[in-house]
Amino acid sequence: MPPTKGKRMCAVARQDENNESGETEMKKRFAVCAVLFGLGLLATTGVGHAQGSDSDKIFVATAAQAGVDEIQLSELAETKTSNPEVKKFAQTMVTQHMELAEQIKPFALEWNVPVPMDMDSEHKAEYEKLNALSGEAFDKEYIDAMVQDHTKALELFTAEVSSAQDERLRQTVLKGKTVVDSHRIMAVDLQKKL
Numbered sequence: 001m002p003p004t005k006g007k008r009m010c011a012v013a014r015q016d017e018n019n020e021s022g023e024t025e026m027k028k029r030f031a032v033c034a035v036l037f038g039l040g041l042l043a044t045t046g047v048g049h050a051q052g053s054d055s056d057k058i059f060v061a062t063a064a065q066a067g068v069d070e071i072q073l074s075e076l077a078e079t080k081t082s083n084p085e086v087k088k089f090a091q092t093m094v095t096q097h098m099e100l101a102e103q104i105k106p107f108a109l110e111w112n113v114p115v116p117m118d119m120d121s122e123h124k125a126e127y128e129k130l131n132a133l134s135g136e137a138f139d140k141e142y143i144d145a146m147v148q149d150h151t152k153a154l155e156l157f158t159a160e161v162s163s164a165q166d167e168r169l170r171q172t173v174l175k176g177k178t179v180v181d182s183h184r185i186m187a188v189d190l191q192k193k194l
Contacts, residue, residue: 052110052165052166055164056111056164056166059169060111060169061116062156064105064113067104068118068119070093070097071093071094071097072118072127073145074090077093077130078090082135086139092183093146100176103176104172107168107172130142144191146187150180150183150184153180153183154180154181157173158177
């Protein structure tokens, strides 16, 4: 029902409220107004969408994990590198991956997808390896890991853009794909310099 028709119906219900007769009719119209108002809220807030497909949920979980991994490795790089370009790159990774995580989080909450709080085992091992390195060896290993991770992430985002069942998620992934690709390009450029 168009919103203007619902508003007219609600206005009529308020007019009927002033009449002594038609109390039952007034209650019916108020009930219809309440339903219309509730539907309007659902339509504008996005609540009430169907649960995400299994493949969309897997993407959300995988993207969330990748974000945690990149943030924690890049936080280490911020403290360990002495190369200004690597430091700037690491700061960008932390900031932009936190932003991506905030964009993915509503889907995880809505679809009851657990959000990781720590790195996966592969990235914990990489973290330990990086933590034992310093100087140029650290920078090279960190940037190599970023190229590899962002290449995988770009493949993940590209596949999800094509297969997402939820249109809201598809739009979010499309924006995220652009960010991930820019990270990959920055990492490849740095890799050539190291």
